Amino acid sequence: MPSDIIPLRESQLTIDDDGVALFTHQRPAARNALSMELRADYRDMLAHVESDRRVRALVLTGAGGSFCAGGDLKAIKERQAGNDADQRSADAMRRRLQSTHVWMERLRSLEVPVIAAVDGPAVGAGFSIALAADFILASTRAVFCMSFAKIGLVPDLGVFHFLPRAVGLPMAKELALTARRVSAAEGRQLGFVHTLHAPEALLPEAMRFASRFVAGPREAMGLTKSLMNKSFETSYATLAELECSAQAVVSTAPYHEAAVEAFVRGEPAAYDWDRSAG
Structure with a gap:
């Protein structure tokens, strides 16, 4: 049983008695799209994990059969249709991404192993977050996609750093420029997926994997x-x-x-x- 349960805006952080923290995206109706609230949750979650020396590993996952479907396109559409010219400006987009990169760098640099337990889609920014983890454990129905080109954007949230290191430069270019879907099995072949699991076994296996680091230095x-x-x-x-x-x-x-x-x-x-x- 978890010793601590910390509800956030659109997610939940639990820390079990062994020192494994579990951060769960909880927007299943939106396939756990990365809203501004969920971005803020990452910032607050990392503050908890960084300050709690009991935590020896962190698992990231999503509720309802999705890891993260990327940016919240409905929120983007509302912002584009709004009357606030500043919020629609290029500078506002730059500032939003800069604030996100603050916690993405903290996630990448976290001084404990980070495991992404990916079930269902890890698309766009969701793929980026998974790549920021040290290990990706995927269900057999997981799907990865650098979907940015489909909506006329360049990859973000660290993709230009993470993806070439994970799969090599030629394959990184292919995945980014084609925006094609990558199955969990292909992800394993490409090297960015560590292990494959049945959907119902994914989270227990990810927690077990994380717990094996607890005794480490x-x-x-x-x-x-x-x-x-x-x-x-x-x-x-x-x-x-x-x-x-x-x-x-x-x-x-x-x-x-x-x-x-x-x-x-x-x-x-x-x-x-x-x-x-x-």
């Missing part, structure tokens, strides 16, 4: 993520220096000392991914 895992996120745009010399500094920090952490003591005594490691699979 929080500081070392956070720094590992941080350095990996810098790998494509940082020189070897700079990464080497960052690596040295990170290793100096974690080598003095209590977790490392306890792990070495356990090894010397012939005891099993507290964090053993292979053993936890059983």
Whole structure:
């Protein structure tokens, strides 16, 4: 049972006794489209997760058989038809996206593993959010689509960073320019989907997967993520220096000392991914 249930505007955050946080989009009638309220929920959810040291992993999912259908086109239409010229301006769009990128960067940089449990459509910005996770677990009925070109927009919410790193530049161009649908099975072949599951098994498997990180070294895992996120745009010399500094920090952490003591005594490691699979 979750130890904390935090209702937000159009979502819910739960944190279970093991330290796994579950953030659920709750706009199923709109296929969990990314409204301004849901964007604000991401900001508030991340504030909770960042400040709660009990949290050791975060799972993102959507209610009602959809992960996220992308931007809220009905809200966009209302804004276009409105009388507020400022809200229809290019500068307003730029400012809205800038505010979204603030929490997208926080999501990408979160110092615990982030797992996207994708059931049904992950379209447009929904695909972007899934790609910001460290792992995508998908149901067999999940569908991914860089749909932006269908409505005359360029990809956003970090796609130009995330997608080429996930599938390579030529395939990223194909997915963005064709706006074609990608099945979960093809996503697995392309490498951005980690594992496939039956729809009814997806969330339990995602929570189980997340729980396997709980015994891991929080500081070392956070720094590992941080350095990996810098790998494509940082020189070897700079990464080497960052690596040295990170290793100096974690080598003095209590977790490392306890792990070495356990090894010397012939005891099993507290964090053993292979053993936890059983």
